[in-house]
Amino acid sequence: MAWNHSRTGAQTMTSRIPGLRDLSPGERRVAVARAAGLADGALDVLDPAAGLPVEAADHMVENVVGVLGVPVGVATNVVVDGVERLVPMATEEPSVVAAASNAARMARGAGGFRTSTTGPVMIAQIQLVGAVDPEAARARVLEAREELLAAADACDPVLVRFGGGARDVQVRCLPTDAGVQVVVHLLVDVRDAMGANAVNTMAEALAPRVGEIAGARPLLRILSNKADQRLTRARAVFDAGMLGGPQVVADIVQAAAFAAADPYRAATHNKGIMNGITAVVLATGNDTRAVEAGCHSHAARDGRYTALSRFEVDTDGNLVGTLEVPLAVGLVGGATRAHPVARAAVGLLGVRTSGELAAVVASVGLAQNLAALRALAAEGIQRGHMTLHARTVAASAGATPAEVGAVAARIVAERAISVERAGEVLAELRGELRGTA
Ligand code: MEV
Numbered sequence: 001m002a003w004n005h006s007r008t009g010a011q012t013m014t015s016r017i018p019g020l021r022d023l024s025p026g027e028r029r030v031a032v033a034r035a036a037g038l039a040d041g042a043l044d045v046l047d048p049a050a051g052l053p054v055e056a057a058d059h060m061v062e063n064v065v066g067v068l069g070v071p072v073g074v075a076t077n078v079v080v081d082g083v084e085r086l087v088p089m090a091t092e093e094p095s096v097v098a099a100a101s102n103a104a105r106m107a108r109g110a111g112g113f114r115t116s117t118t119g120p121v122m123i124a125q126i127q128l129v130g131a132v133d134p135e136a137a138r139a140r141v142l143e144a145r146e147e148l149l150a151a152a153d154a155c156d157p158v159l160v161r162f163g164g165g166a167r168d169v170q171v172r173c174l175p176t177d178a179g180v181q182v183v184v185h186l187l188v189d190v191r192d193a194m195g196a197n198a199v200n201t202m203a204e205a206l207a208p209r210v211g212e213i214a215g216a217r218p219l220l221r222i223l224s225n226k227a228d229q230r231l232t233r234a235r236a237v238f239d240a241g242m243l244g245g246p247q248v249v250a251d252i253v254q255a256a257a258f259a260a261a262d263p264y265r266a267a268t269h270n271k272g273i274m275n276g277i278t279a280v281v282l283a284t285g286n287d288t289r290a291v292e293a294g295c296h297s298h299a300a301r302d303g304r305y306t307a308l309s310r311f312e313v314d315t316d317g318n319l320v321g322t323l324e325v326p327l328a329v330g331l332v333g334g335a336t337r338a339h340p341v342a343r344a345a346v347g348l349l350g351v352r353t354s355g356e357l358a359a360v361v362a363s364v365g366l367a368q369n370l371a372a373l374r375a376l377a378a379e380g381i382q383r384g385h386m387t388l389h390a391r392t393v394a395a396s397a398g399a400t401p402a403e404v405g406a407v408a409a410r411i412v413a414e415r416a417i418s419v420e421r422a423g424e425v426l427a428e429l430r431g432e433l434r435g436t437a
Contacts, residue, residue, distance in 0.1 A: 012036045012350055015076050015084040015104075024401050032074050036086050036348050043348065045340045046072055052339055060338060072283055072341065073097030074348070077104035079112025080234075080356075080363045087364055088345035089279035094388040096275050099371035100364050103238070110237035110318065113363035117355050121167060121229035122190050122328060124199035124222070126207050128182040131216035137182050138171040140213050145169045151209065152186055152202040159198055164191035166202065184210055187229055192354040194287060194330035199223045225293035227326035228301065232355075234362035238319040238370055244378050249319045251377035252311055252370070259307035266307045269369070270299055273308055273323065276368030280361045284349070285335035285342025287328070291361075294326035309369050323366040327358040390417045397422035403429060 017035050020028055029043040036042075044050055048069050058064040075087040075097055089097050107113060131137040141148075145168075152166035159165055168187040173180055186206065188199050200223055207218035240249050259269035274295065278288050299308050309323040331354055336342050351357040387408065394407035397419045403426060410425045411417050 012084045012086055015078050015086050017076050017086075020074075020076060022401070022405070028074070032086055032348065036350065038347065043344055045344045051341050056338065056340075060335065070282070072345070075100040075104065075364060075367075077101050077108055078360070078363065078367070079104070079108055080359050081113070081115055082111070083350075085350070085360050086348055087280060087360060088283040088348055089276070089364070090283040090345075091275065091279040093275060094392070096279060096368065098388065099375070100276050100367045103367035103371040103374070104363075106238045106242040106370070107236040107367070109239050109242075113234050113236045113359075113366065115235070115359035115362060116233045117358060118229055118231045120164075120190050120192070120195070120354050121187050122195035122199045122227060123224040123229055124186040124188065124203035125220065125224050126184040126186070126203050126210050126218055127220040128184065128211060128214050128216035129178070129219050131180070131182050131214055133215070134173040134180045134182050137214035137216055138173055140215075141171045141182070141184055141210060142169065144209075144213050148186070148206055148210065151206055152188065155202045155205050156198055159191060159193070162191050164189040164193075164198075182214055182216055184214075185224075190330070190354075192331045193333055194290070194328050194336075194354075196223050196287070196290070196328075197333065225290050225328070226297040227290075227294045227328045228298060230326055230328055230358075231298075231324055232327045232358040232362040233322065233324045234359070234366045235320065235322045236363070236366060236370075237314060238321060240316075240318045243319060243374055246317060248374065248378050249313055249317065252319055252373045253313060255373050255377050256307065256309065256311035260310065261306075263305040266299065266305055269307050269309075269373075270295065272372035273325075273365040273369045275372075276364040276366075277325065277327075277361055280364050281329060283342070283345040284329070284357065285337075285339045285345070286330065287334070290328050291326075294328055298324070298326050309366060311370075311373070319370075321366050321370050323362055323369065325362055325365065327361055329357050329361060330354045331357060386417060387412055390422075393417055393419055394422045394426070397426055399426050 014035055017031055020031060030040050033040055033042040052067050054067060057067050070090045070092055072088055072090045075089055078085045078087050148169050149166040153160050166186060166188050170185040172183045174183050186202060190198050203221035207221045211218040243249055259265045281288050281291050299305050308325055309321055312320050314320045390408035390412045391404050394404045399407045406429060407422050407425050411422050
């Protein structure tokens with residue numbers, strides 16, 4: 001098994017691709033591949049006709065009857081830690097990809113997104129029930145720390161060879177409705193894996209010995225999705241002028257403060273962040289539910305659910321956004337390796353480690369959040385949604401990719417977004433073109 005992913009192709013030269021929107025999906029695949037320094041056909045597998053074969057799906061889950069197509073768009077303008085990234089995003093929601101690209105553009109002037117991480121450390125939990133002397137049991141397990149770390153490492157020599165392995169043992173006495181339980185945490189550096197398999201294997205292997213030492217019965221042995229030892233932080237400075245001026249900046253700060261103070265607003269604010277995070281996590285074949293569970297548990301880490309991001313004004317009057325989220329994402333194992341589209345998505349991103357992937361994911365989450373706040377504070381969310389919706393309506397009325405923009409603009413201006421009106425506008429446009437031919 002390979003744990004390191006050195007990229008074979010060239011690096012992405014630029015994540016700015018003017019006119020991408022006006023191309024057909026096939027033409028966009030070539031344009032994006034070229035900008036990423038990949039072969040023209042590198043993204044062909046994203047064509048639904050070439051994607052996940054039902055035979056492959058049949059090996060992934062049970063009782064397979066087919067596969068579900070989800071649109072994959074590419075966010076442009078994204079710079080993370082000085083590296084240009086073209087970011088694949090799988091989402092059914094209109095506006096998300098455009099909004100991320102737009103927000104990323106506003107961060108480019110100040111260098112894009114900067115990130116930091118705690119490193120890829122996951123937690124496995126071993127629950128012990130029926131301890132007669134829980135405090136003493138806790139002490140005995142901690143005294144056996146070195147033995148337990150060595151036993152955990154022995155479960156996964158490949159991980160250890162690649163620089164990962166067990167790092168620490170922590171033990172708590174937990175008062176519960178069913179009496180005091182002793183809970184053992186095994187902290188494991190999982191390197192480029194998501195880590196569930198590695199830590200679950202270790203927890204199961206260690207549990208009998210841990211139970212013997214504690215004098216208690218091991219029960220659950222499973223990772224925690226509250227991955228707070230695997231945090232990624234993103235920060236970006238968004239240009240005040242591009243945002244719409246000082247009043248918009250001030251209003252975004254007010255909007256973010258609302259989310260920080262109120263769980264009702266925080267849930268929606270964080271949903272906007274997850275629009276970006278989940279789309280990249282899904283496109284790269286990672287476990288969206290694990291990441292979502294981790295992010296929401298982090299939002300409630302102090303006992304009250306709050307916003308995952310914060311926004312401030314810097315000394316130049318620009319807007320600074322920061323986001324901290326647990327991100328259990330990997331590059332090896334699971335669908336990231338088994339799914340051809342996920343493999344192509346990782347290839348397009350050009351990330352070499354799970355940490356680099358997490359840095360992009362967090363950055364897109366922050367970009368998405370800023371875009372939503374700007375739209376809400378400046379003009380309301382419906383205008384952007386309607387413009388995109390109008391493009392879909394224009395296409396449904398038979399407009400070609402070259403005609404969609406003009407038809408959509410007309411029906412938005414007329415506030416008449418219907419397939420019927422789009423058909424009439426299209427007929428008029430074609431008539432005008434014939435007249436001028
Ligand atoms: C919609 O998918 C996401 C938003 O509701 C996020 C937000 O309100 O911040 C627009």
